[in-house]
Amino acid sequence: MAEQFDQPAADSPDAPRAVRPWVFNPQTGAIDLHRQPQPGEPDPDHFGILGLPRRILLDADAIEIAHRSLIRGLHPDRFHAQGPEAVARAQWHSSRVNDAWRGLKTLEQRAVYVLALAGENPDERYRPPAALLALVMDANEAIDEAGQDPAACAQLTELLGDLDERRAALTAELATMAAAWDAAEASAEPSAAAHARTQLRATLGQARYVDNLIGRARAALTSADPADSAN
């Protein structure tokens, strides 16, 4: 089963160096259900478990392929014939593979994870900057009135457009900051990486704030017009 593992494809010119997933024994190069951290080796993070380079900008297909090929080899169903101990070990390893995959699926998840690895709390409460304040206040007012006032509904629909636009801009900003962090991390420049994290944290905070507002606006519009919920 171990032989069936395919290394994630990495053929584009600036493709990061493929890393061996953690469960592979460094000496034998085969899947090792008994794999233990080597002396001085830290516990693997999500990137290490999947054999992905530690980057925020990663190809979605590469992540999928890494997950699929690992889970094919490690799923406990594959170890039934080898007895309960092997099944339990496979259970443990495959759960970590699934957890890592679940935690790295989107760019924003990877950004949050990178912050968490640095001990920074991405869930920190964030207040919107002045630029967003007017939009937020208008939206909150329209959300409150959407239930009774059709005019507020129309205004909210318009504001929702502005919010979506703002969210798209934040997504683009995050990609730029992610690239900055990836570069700093790759060239081992701790202060540049820390700076990129500060920016990522601020922008992620804004993105969450806007997401929350969009969610509430959609819910208000839906409950004002139940027929809309079919979509």
Place this chain on the structure above:
Amino acid sequence: MSIQVSFGGDKRPEKKVVAVGIDLGTTNSLVAYVAADGQPHVIAGDEGPMVPSVIAFDANGQLESVGHPANRALLTHPERTIYSVKRMMGRSALEVVDELGILPFQVHTAKGSAAVRIEVAGQKLSPPELSAHVLRELKRRAEAHLGQPVEKAVVTVPAYFNDAQRQATKDAGRIAGLEVLRIVNEPTAAALAYGLDKKPEGKIVVYDLGGGTFDVSILAMHEGLTEVLATNGDTHLGGDDFDRLLVETVAAQLAQAGVPVAGDAALLQRLRKACIDLKIALSDAHQATVQLELSAGQRVELAFTRADLEALILPLVEKTLGPCRQALRDSGVKLAELDEVLLVGGSTRIPLVRRKVQELFGKVPRGDIDPDQVVALGAAVQADIMTTGRRDMLLLDVTPLSLGMETVGDVVVKIINRNSSIPASATEEFTTSVDNQTGVVVHILQGDRELVKDCRSLAKFVIPIEPMPAGLARVAVTFLIDANGILHVTAKDVRTGLEKTIEVKPTYGLTDDEVVRMLEDAFDHAEEDLNYRMFLDAKNEADQILEATRRALAGAAGGRLDADEREEIDGAIAGLIAAVRTEQSDPVRKAQRRLNDATWRLAELSFAAALNDAVHDPLLPDVLAQAPDPAAIKPDHHGNRLK
């Protein structure tokens, strides 16, 4: 050429480990296996492939029958007959009381937990114990068909089953003497039966409306890897609800006509059966009538049109559409990306259901594999995957409900979100808030709501901690949901690295001790099971002897028997066939001996004929030297088998 005179089993089936697939349903259960040709087959009994999930007890509380006979017992002594056990699996007495309108059982709360016990004929039984009777029946059916012991099974559950319901199902298997290799979600099993995993890529919806539950799953296929993307459903919606509506409607009509049904358990059961017949007939016909016997000699005719039925059940059918939309949203799959919509469960035979599914997904749904059998067939495929290694396939399921932990203010913090691929795990670190605190209480819940009261309690446990100043202790607790969707908890002292044992007390399930006790109870049936095994062995031999005798009678030797000899053999054959029907080993052995005695001369004649052929075969000049001593072909002293 060979000298074929042996009447006994030279071709006994090869004894190898066999794992079967079991669909343990609310109303009916099935067992299937993958044959040597690699195809899954459902094992049918005398009354068809289904085993009604019904268990009847006698007045002394002894098991009387399971399956079809128990279904008939529902009409004669409904008070000692249990059905719909699946609806009570892993549930509290309180929840089951909500079902009492439909389920006329006496329920109790188990000692020291919230789990339910059902009173029948003076005993209080847990749902897993009751389900184990159905599983044992299926096991026995598979053993009779395969002629060998069956000890392993893949058992299916609705995708939306929670941890307690899955654990209860696994416990039932254990009590029935089956190692449950894997608990598989029913919609996922159905996809395996369709063989869609062979497609290189594809997105599939499985719409599963059974007797008691509704499930919908969105799956992605990638070259042998079946990945569940999202699942949703309603553990309380199915064909039984359609039946109930129909029964209520007819009962109201009867009451108006001066025939009160309520309070007459036997009449209610006859009415229920009539309504089910009506519902089934209306899937093919636009109108149907059935006879209902009110009392001896007094009958009424119930007439319904399909439109009547559809008007009645429309709100229930529409209740399935919300979960479908939610599952689609959770999966991130767009309608246009869907390749197939599969129908599972008997209730998908209803034309209204098919119409609604087609409207929602914009695709003609497929139901070409019998929707009642497709889940069992898929379970057999999974059992084959896990035991033979001849299929390079893998099923990657998800957990249907989020796992959370109680925190300050009765709020639940999520630790593993719903629709996460399993196995999945999460590790949380705990510390103490008071000096010399010796433990931290953890309350684990399952569900997607914010407050403790809206989620389902799975278990409570105490993490043991050495007394030390507040905040110094650090314990990492790992929650692991295994491939079956069942939770495991382990704890580790972060400073010392030592594992800590945690005793997890399930809120609704059975403790390990209880399962062990029930296993011991099952040993009371061990003798019965052993007798049955002995019968199976005898039956296999009888089948082979009968076949060999028939072959010999049809050959040249058969023609040389005189009328008396022939009559004696025919009588012995009839006797053996009759003995097999008793399902007892002793009569079969006796009848075998009689047939052996009767065929003594036939064996001699056959041997002589074979020898004659051999002598005249120019290719085998020295066959005489190799021929066995004629005495060796005579029945041995006990007459069990000809060598």
